[in-house]
Amino acid sequence: MSIFKIKLIDEIILSYMKNTIELSPLSTFTSGFTLVDFDKIEVYIKSFSKVELYEGNINIYFNDDLRYGIMSYLYGSEFICKDNVDDFFVDHVIKNNISELLSLERFDSCLRNESSIYHKYMFKFNLFSSEVYIEFKKDVVDSLYVKEFGVDPKRRMNESLIKSIAMKKLIDVDIGLLEQSFDMNTILNLKVGDVIKTNRKKKDGLQILYKESILANNIFISENDTSKLIIG
Amino acid sequence: MNNNNEFSNKLFSNLQVQLELKVGEITTSVNSVLEIKPGDVLDTEMKISDSVSLLYEGNEIASGILIERDGYFGIQIKRVTN
Numbered sequence: 120m121s122i123f124k125i126k127l128i129d130e131i132i133l134s135y136m137k138n139t140i141e142l143s144p145l146s147t148f149t150s151g152f153t154l155v156d157f158d159k160i161e162v163y164i165k166s167f168s169k170v171e172l173y174e175g176n177i178n179i180y181f182n183d184d185l186r187y188g189i190m191s192y193l194y195g196s197e198f199i200c201k202d203n204v205d206d207f208f209v210d211h212v213i214k215n216n217i218s219e220l221l222s223l224e225r226f227d228s229c230l231r232n233e234s235s236i237y238h239k240y241m242f243k244f245n246l247f248s249s250e251v252y253i254e255f256k257k258d259v260v261d262s263l264y265v266k267e268f269g270v271d272p273k274r275r276m277n278e279s280l281i282k283s284i285a286m287k288k289l290i291d292v293d294i295g296l297l298e299q300s301f302d303m304n305t306i307l308n309l310k311v312g313d314v315i316k317t318n319r320k321k322k323d324g325l326q327i328l329y330k331e332s333i334l335a336n337n338i339f340i341s342e343n344d345t346s347k348l349i350i351g
Numbered sequence: 352m353n354n355n356n357e358f359s360n361k362l363f364s365n366l367q368v369q370l371e372l373k374v375g376e377i378t379t380s381v382n383s384v385l386e387i388k389p390g391d392v393l394d395t396e397m398k399i400s401d402s403v404s405l406l407y408e409g410n411e412i413a414s415g416i417l418i419e420r421d422g423y424f425g426i427q428i429k430r431v432t433n
Contacts (some may be wrong), residue, residue, distance in 0.1 A: 125368070143418075172433065190395055192364050198402050223399075223429060242362060242385070259388050280415065284426050288380065288381050289378050289379065289380055289381075290378070290379065290381055290384070291376050291377070291378050292372075292378075292379060292384060293373050293374075293375070294373075294375045294376065294377065294397065295371060295372045295373040295374045295375075295403075296371065296372040296424065297371055298369045298370075298371070299370050299371070299372055300367045300368070300369055301368055301370055302366075302367060302368075302370050303366035303367065306368050306370070306412070308410070309391070309413055310428065310431060311428055311429060311430065311431060312427070312428060313427075314418065314420060314425055314426070314428070315425060315428070316420045316421065316423050316424075316425040317372060317423055317424045317425060317426075318423065319423060319424050320422055320423055320424075321424055322420055322422070325374055327384070327387070328371070332432045334384055334387065335387050337389075340374075340397075346390070346394075346395045346396065347393065347395070348377070348393040348395055348397075349391075349392050350387055350388065350391040350392070350393070351389060
């Protein structure tokens with residue numbers, strides 16, 4: 120398995136998490152996946168409760184603290200007690216609310232099993248001071264791979280082919296200016312009608328930006344019937 | 352209230368904040384971005400006369416119109432986000 124292909128699969132999983140669970144801070148997540156020994160993780164979460172989504176292709180593991188946290192969050196701490204919660208009811212509530220609740224949180228690690236790269240990915244969250252793991256099964260990862268790149272992940276591919284597919288992926292880039300310094304007082308007291316000056320000369324043009332990186336530094340916009348970006 | 356304002360003005364008088372100015376957004380392929388070189392011309396549907404956003408850590412704090420002031424880019428504020 121080439122490193123490049125592994126990175127692509129990581130990207131697919133991350134974009135899936137972003138699009139479906141809508142983890143808003145995900146775009147700032149850059150540290151990548153941590154390789155782990157899943158046997159140890161599985162022993163560790165053995166006592167956790169499990170909720171299955173999509174016929175077991177996505178599993179959510181959580182411990183008792185999460186049960187109490189979610190039920191208290193939804194119904195109030197005085198309504199529910201830790202020891203008398205009906206398991207079936209709690210599982211039902213968690214299943215129906217977990218995506219929304221996790222969307223408010225940032226996951227603090229992504230775990231990947233190196234030996235069976237397509238088999239398991241896990242995301243660890245800290246929600247209500249509880250650890251939550253989301254596990255993606257092989258079929259989900261495979262189907263996302265096919266959807267993203269239009270090829271079967273089991274098919275043997277050379278790196279240049281994978282690269283050429285990745286290069287055709289569409290991305291949104293910003294046109295603007297990164298890291299413009301302004302006086303804090305000016306910004307705090309900003310009101311309609313104010314004019315604030317950047318530290319960028321107009322003759323230097325704008326920038327093409329992608330995730331806080333500058334891709335091109337001297338961009339000029341020509342506007343007639345349609346706008347054109349001229350790379351300087 | 353005025354004392355509070357004076358206090359905060361003094362407190363922040365020497366502080367600078369880093370903001371991003373977003374004029375527009377275009378969708379393009381990874382390949383096109385990586386191959387950009389001086390002299391290239393890209394067609395877009397972006398209108399520079401449309402609202403320009405002032406962003407702090409990705410969140411819009413104000414918007415306005417892109418202008419030139421003393422040879423530098425500037426923004427005339429049209430809306431301040433609460």
